Amino acid sequence: MDFELSEKEMLLQKSVREFAENEIPPKMEDMEETGEFPVDLLGPMGRLGITGVITPPEYGGVGLGYMARTIVLEELGRVCAAMPMALQVHHMACAGINDFGTEEQKKKYLPPMARGETMGVVAVTDPSGGSDLIGMQTRAEPQKDKYLLTGRKCFITNFDTSDFWVIIAKTSEGSKGLSAFIVEKDAPGAKVGRKEQKTGLRGSNTGELVFDGVELTKDNLLGQEGGGLAVAIKTISETGRLGMAATALGILNACIEEACKFAIERELYGKSISALQAIQWHIADIYADLEIARLLTYRASCMKDQNMRFDPESALAKSFACEAAARSAKKAIEIHGSYGIMREYAVQRLLRDALVTIPAGGTGEIAKIVLSRAALSKFKKR
Ligand SMILES: Cc1cc2nc3c(=O)[nH]c(=O)nc-3n(C[C@H](O)[C@H](O)[C@H](O)COP(=O)(O)OP(=O)(O)OC[C@H]3O[C@@H](n4cnc5c(N)ncnc54)[C@H](O)[C@@H]3O)c2cc1C
Structure with a gap:
């Protein structure tokens, strides 16, 4: 058991602390008032290596791992906790795609996310299935060679600041009836819904995603059909x-x-x-x-x-x-x-x-x- 941070981790801690103390406070009043995440900080966070802190170098990240990520989130949260809230959900999408994605999906999504050019989301919760994942009603109805996604996700972090969404939806019944999909935000039939006005963590956007017959193919599947519960639980x-x-x-x-x-x-x-x-x-x-x-x-x-x-x-x-x-x-x-x-x-x-x-x-x-x-x-x- 080693209670010392490594030299790399200490350096990271110092640079994130400097970034957080200099860049976040000028934005905080606005974040509190408007409830908006400062998307202009994504690029600088990408250059600092913190949007891609857990993403492996072969997919454009710095691959420092979870201890380093914890230090990053802790330092940002010391100044303004809305920042790590938004960033940590972005990391969840990175981890989901890295763990379950095909080579093609990893190459497409992970490098721009690591650079802070795009932002991700993992959307599990829906109005009828919060803690009860199997109870969700968002469905991706299997058709001949496609799926039709219909339903609504709620309380989703980065819902309107993200570029694509990892969605968990029902493709059949039971615990093997959930599947994960990557859905582009401009897919026909997909739109952002109501934005929530939260009591706290105001500067991280939270709201609904709405799907009305969004056509998905097997290429949108993240992992296997029926493997959505594993994607949700692991991430x-x-x-x-x-x-x-x-x-x-x-x-x-x-x-x-x-x-x-x-x-x-x-x-x-x-x-x-x-x-x-x-x-x-x-x-x-x-x-x-x-x-x-x-x-x-x-x-x-x-x-x-x-x-x-x-x-x-x-x-x-x-x-x-x-x-x-x-x-x-x-x-x-x-x-x-x-x-x-x-x-x-x-x-x-x-x-x-x-x-x-x-x-x-x-x-x-x-x-x-x-x-x-x-x-x-x-x-x-x-
Ligand atoms: C700021 C914020 C950001 C979020 N971001 C995301 C996101 O990015 N993606 C996403 O998918 N979700 C997100 N969520 C949703 C969050 O994960 C859910 O709100 C949470 O899982 C609880 O679900 P629920 O609100 O529907 O509560 P419910 O599941 O309806 O629970 C209501 C109450 O019943 C209790 N309860 C439920 N089941 C049991 C049980 N078996 N035994 C005992 N008690 C139980 C709960 O503990 C709670 O007290 C976010 C929520 C917040 C507040």
Whole structure:
């Protein structure tokens, strides 16, 4: 077990921190107001290697892996958590195509995504199938030599800033009845629907995708017909949950910084409130949440890089980090007194952002199902 970052990872961390501190703050007011992701930062992120951080070099990426990706998302999230939210879903599309795509699909989609010229999406959720994937009603009806895609996906990140979509749809019934497709956004019958106005993570676009008889061929299939559940589960549990854990980790970094700075500066009774034990306990709790979330998220990232199975570890990292971020942001607000709920102070945004991370990528209850299944299977009667 090695707790040191490699030289490459430290360099990456430094360059992403500089990028995040210089490039994101001038955009943040606009992101909060309009709820729009700053697409003009995609190119610079491509040049920095972070849109293609997990994409192998043969497909135009830098191939640094998941630990490096976690560092990238954490650093961006420390400044503004909407940035890693959008980027992590883009990475999910990269991972899905890299893991399940044909050579032709990889060559077509991965290099421009790595350069930050195009953006991707993985769209699983639909109104009747959130946690219940099999319950989805978006259908790709098999015809003679094509499929007809009809339905609606909801809560989709990057829905209108992306160039193509990885869609999971029903091609028949049951767990082998789901299939994954790559759908171009200008395909006839495909359109973006309603944009959601979220409480937090405002600068990452979330909304609907609508399909009305979109004609797809076998070339659009990602993986095998009937293999959509595997595409969804692998991309969500390995890339999506880790991505949300790292996003929440970014928020926790911001919580400890904002809480400590305010506590040191604010004076009451003729001294800094950081001298009050009640404030110190809040700070200790935030610090503990940050350190535990970081250990869990880094461990799961290393397991992914070592090709180990890590479903419970990623579910635990995700659910712990997102709940911890919400809990810690609330404590950071309390340290600020009434200042904490004022728009000028970052802590109110941290709480709004943290709350939105909780369902994204799978709810806490679904994480508990993964954890209890892992624990019970260890003690199963033979
Ligand atoms: C900011 C954001 C971004 C998102 N981005 C994407 C995206 O890019 N792509 C995408 O496909 N989806 C995306 N989602 C959707 C997200 O993955 C779903 O919202 C999530 O999986 C939960 O589904 P649901 O909202 O339909 O809740 P439901 O599944 O309806 O759940 C409602 C409640 O029931 C509980 N519940 C459900 N099943 C069980 C069970 N078996 N046991 C116990 N309790 C249960 C849930 O935990 C929850 O409390 C995003 C969501 C958000 C908030």
